[in-house]
Amino acid sequence: MTDPDPTFQPVHRPRRLRCGSRIRDAVADVNLGVGHLVLPLFVRAGTELDKPVASMPGVSQLSPDRALEKIRRCLDLGLSKFILFGVVDPADKDAVGSAAFNDSNPVHQTLRAARAAKLDAMLIADLCFCEYTDHGHCGILDDDPEIAVDNDTTLQGLGRQAVQLAHSGADIVAPSAMMDGQVGAVRAALDAAACPQTPILSYSIKYASSLYGPFRDAGEGAPKSGDRRGYQMDYRRHREWRTELELDLAEGADMVMVKPAVAYLDILQQVREATDVPVAAYHVSGEYAMIHAAAERGWVDLKSAALETTTAIRRAGADLILTYFAEQLARWLAD
Numbered sequence: 001m002t003d004p005d006p007t008f009q010p011v012h013r014p015r016r017l018r019c020g021s022r023i024r025d026a027v028a029d030v031n032l033g034v035g036h037l038v039l040p041l042f043v044r045a046g047t048e049l050d051k052p053v054a055s056m057p058g059v060s061q062l063s064p065d066r067a068l069e070k071i072r073r074c075l076d077l078g079l080s081k082f083i084l085f086g087v088v089d090p091a092d093k094d095a096v097g098s099a100a101f102n103d104s105n106p107v108h109q110t111l112r113a114a115r116a117a118k119l120d121a122m123l124i125a126d127l128c129f130c131e132y133t134d135h136g137h138c139g140i141l142d143d144d145p146e147i148a149v150d151n152d153t154t155l156q157g158l159g160r161q162a163v164q165l166a167h168s169g170a171d172i173v174a175p176s177a178m179m180d181g182q183v184g185a186v187r188a189a190l191d192a193a194a195c196p197q198t199p200i201l202s203y204s205i206k207y208a209s210s211l212y213g214p215f216r217d218a219g220e221g222a223p224k225s226g227d228r229r230g231y232q233m234d235y236r237r238h239r240e241w242r243t244e245l246e247l248d249l250a251e252g253a254d255m256v257m258v259k260p261a262v263a264y265l266d267i268l269q270q271v272r273e274a275t276d277v278p279v280a281a282y283h284v285s286g287e288y289a290m291i292h293a294a295a296e297r298g299w300v301d302l303k304s305a306a307l308e309t310t311t312a313i314r315r316a317g318a319d320l321i322l323t324y325f326a327e328q329l330a331r332w333l334a335d
């Protein structure tokens with residue numbers, strides 16, 4: 001045996017910390033837990049309704065009773081955060097989204113039923129009009145098709161809707177209409193209605209994305225004409241997020257959201273670095289559907305791709321991740 005070379009200098013080898021799952025788990029510095037996950041639920045009037053959404057495997061429109069059953073199953077897994085989206089029949093839609101103010105609509109039914117059952121769940125109510133208008137836009141239409149929605153008139157409706165949702169039992173309201181001043185209008189309405197403790201999770205940085213198609217199938221809220229580029233953000237603008245963030249925080253947003261998530265991880269990371277309030281990210285329907293489509297073809301492993309993608313959202317800085325994978329992730333994380 002030769003003597004050791006006294007001049008030898010060991011080279012640091014990163015692979016030493018990758019050899020074996022125990023070591024990899026010990027040195028991992030990004031934690032993804034069930035507490036970071038929020039499950040979107042689409043609720044529709046009726047009973048015993050579980051209507052699958054063709055473009056979103058594993059996702060269904062649920063009647064309030066079935067939504068409560070799902071919430072209970074998720075609570076058993078440790079998954080306790082949900083965001084509710086209403087789905088109404090075409091006959092109940094009109095130009096101003098009146099169904100949003102109906103206390104008997106499926107979101108209100110679900111909120112009241114969950115509170116009556118004393119379920120220990122955090123329930124977020126999406127706050128918009130696209131699911132309730134016959135034209136599919138997020139508020140009352142403007143005469144100018146390039147603008148699409150009358151901003152200031154829509155603000156009044158958002159405030160009214162927020163108050164009703166809070167009274168029905170929403171823990172958090174989440175304005176997603178991308179109207180200028182929506183956070184201030186919602187905050188003023190909540191405070192005036194003796195709901196000062198209801199937080200606002202604002203869809204502050206929401207892009208006009210091509211990745212929302214399956215969601216519009218699920219919520220039945222696609223625009224009948226035109227698009228939403230007149231009020232949602234342009235993905236070609238890299239710095240505009242700062243303006244939207246600063247305005248919403250000044251108006252009283254308690255939490256902010258980046259949507260979509262995976263295609264905008266650069267924006268998500270910058271938002272996280274720019275504010276101390278909780279930051280949510282929406283792993284949107286198109287991102288979810290693409291992973292499923294690739295898995296169905298055998299091109300990726302569903303579990304591995306879902307865990308990797310969601311962890312990337314967490315790594316970029318999200319405190320909360322809205323994802324249709326949430327229930328499956330809760331099971332996988334428990335393994």
